[in-house]
Amino acid sequence: MKLVTVVGARPQFIKAAPVSRAIRAREHHARNNLTRITEVLLHTGQHYDDNMSEVFFRQLDIPKPDYHLGVGSGPHGAQTGEMLSKIEEVLVKERPDLVLVYGDTNSTLAAALAAAKLNIPVGHVEAGLRGTKQRIPQRWIPEEINRAVTDHVSSLLFCPTETAVKNLVQEGIVKGVHLVGDVMYDALLYNVKVANTTSKILVRLNLASQEYYLATVHRAENTDDLDRLSSILEGFRKISEAYPVIWPVHPRTRKVLESSPSTFLRSPLSSGKDARLQLIEPVPYLDMLALESHARCILTDSGGVQKEAYWLRVPCVTLREETEWVETLELGWNKLVGTNPQAMCEAAHRPVPPEPSVEPFGNGRTAESVVAVITCASMSL
Numbered sequence: 503m504k505l506v507t508v509v510g511a512r513p514q515f516i517k518a519a520p521v522s523r524a525i526r527a528r529e530h531h532a533r534n535n536l537t538r539i540t541e542v543l544l545h546t547g548q549h550y551d552d553n554m555s556e557v558f559f560r561q562l563d564i565p566k567p568d569y570h571l572g573v574g575s576g577p578h579g580a581q582t583g584e585m586l587s588k589i590e591e592v593l594v595k596e597r598p599d600l601v602l603v604y605g606d607t608n609s610t611l612a613a614a615l616a617a618a619k620l621n622i623p624v625g626h627v628e629a630g631l632r633g634t635k636q637r638i639p640q641r642w643i644p645e646e647i648n649r650a651v652t653d654h655v656s657s658l659l660f661c662p663t664e665t666a667v668k669n670l671v672q673e674g675i676v677k678g679v680h681l682v683g684d685v686m687y688d689a690l691l692y693n694v695k696v697a698n699t700t701s702k703i704l705v706r707l708n709l710a711s712q713e714y715y716l717a718t719v720h721r722a723e724n725t726d727d728l729d730r731l732s733s734i735l736e737g738f739r740k741i742s743e744a745y746p747v748i749w750p751v752h753p754r755t756r757k758v759l760e761s762s763p764s765t766f767l768r769s770p771l772s773s774g775k776d777a778r779l780q781l782i783e784p785v786p787y788l789d790m791l792a793l794e795s796h797a798r799c800i801l802t803d804s805g806g807v808q809k810e811a812y813w814l815r816v817p818c819v820t821l822r823e824e825t826e827w828v829e830t831l832e833l834g835w836n837k838l839v840g841t842n843p844q845a846m847c848e849a850a851h852r853p854v855p856p857e858p859s860v861e862p863f864g865n866g867r868t869a870e871s872v873v874a875v876i877t878c879a880s881m882s883l
């Protein structure tokens with residue numbers, strides 16, 4: 503069978519890497535054309551800086567994309583629309599049996615719509631995630647729209663957790679649903695040892711294990727609301743009185759800080775190498791895993807980073823009002839604080855939670871399950 507995989511943004515390269523590896527392993531061993539999967543890789547170009555894109559292909563050994571659409575940044579409609587029309591052209595040419603999409607970005611939505619309109623089945627990896635407070639349409643965040651629409655046009659829904667399966671049931675989606683686990687866990691397990699033996703990031707930043715906090719911020723709900731962003735910055739400043747805060751800054755957030763009229767928001771940009779709040783460029787995946795592994799605590803609004811903190815058993819503080827990854831909250835390793843500086847501080851200084859007795863995100867071999875389901879389904883697609 504022929505599969506077109508569509509990626510475009512940083513977390514999607516990380517999620518696609520283990521599945522692509524499992525497909526190649528299968529191709530190698532396939533005895534006949536029935537079980538052989540040929541993967542065509544399409545990069546929309548949503549993320550394009552070297553440190554947001556190419557570095558992940560190099561580090562994670564992802565094959566060079568067969569198509570690079572070079573769509574780049576833009577308002578939601580323009581960006582998604584351009585992707586939709588360019589992906590459609592590729593799908594018409596390639597005529598795949600399945601289009602595989604990941605997560606909840608505009609690249610996910612565009613690919614799912616393009617495929618569905620051509621009556622090509624869609625497989626969604628990371629299906630069924632929903633926020634708990636997103637029921638009122640006016641308050642929908644972009645990711646929630648992308649997830650919900652993608653799930654409703656997908657034929658194969660690969661759920662990372664039982665909660666995700668239940669969310670789909672609530673929306674009447676029961677057919678084609680597979681509880682497989684989380685492919686990001688596969689990626690982490692495959693790379694963490696190498697990260698901790700080869701990454702020089704701690705030495706380069708002059709950091710000792712357990713003597714710094716790690717932070718990331720990029721969600722539109724935080725970056726596009728200057729009050730929230732100021733509040734987060736105030737929290738980081740407070741927390742950094744105890745130990746330095748290392749902040750690999752997403753380009754979206756850097757642009758907001760740089761163009762802000764507020765001197766407070768611009769202030770961390772001019773901080774030196776030894777500042778308590780240290781802004782650095784986005785780091786490659788292996789450096790990120792090393793930074794995460796040795797942090798006292800991680801403060802983030804990223805979906806992927808919340809889970810990685812949990813898998814590495816590093817306490818996490820989530821700078822949002824809700825999270826799709828409710829299991830990390832229930833097990834005590836994640837704390838939802840919004841953007842209140844005092845709450846951020848208290849959560850960052852809380853004691854380390856007890857070791858969990860369950861593993862809600864699968865066994866780290868999710869990619870193989872995804873490929874097995876696809877192979878099986880290819881007979882009936």
Ligand code: UD1
Nearest residue numbers: 511512548549550551554575576606607608644645753754
């Ligand atoms: C996107 C996803 C978000 C995901 C995140 C992962 C959508 C709607 N959002 O958000 O769900 O969590 O990726 O990181 O798809 N930019 C650069 N260089 C780049 C990429 C972006 O400078 O390589 C800047 C541009 O100014 C751009 C802004 O970042 O306008 C936002 O990029 P965009 O891809 O639209 O959304 P993200 O915030 O990255």
Ligand code: UDP
Nearest residue numbers: 512513516750784785786787790804805806
């Ligand atoms: N990440 C990275 N370098 C960074 C920041 C994040 O490699 O400087 C990785 C992180 O380890 C995780 C993924 O990017 O695997 C998360 O992506 P992001 O936070 O951009 O998006 P989200 O998960 O919120 O959609």
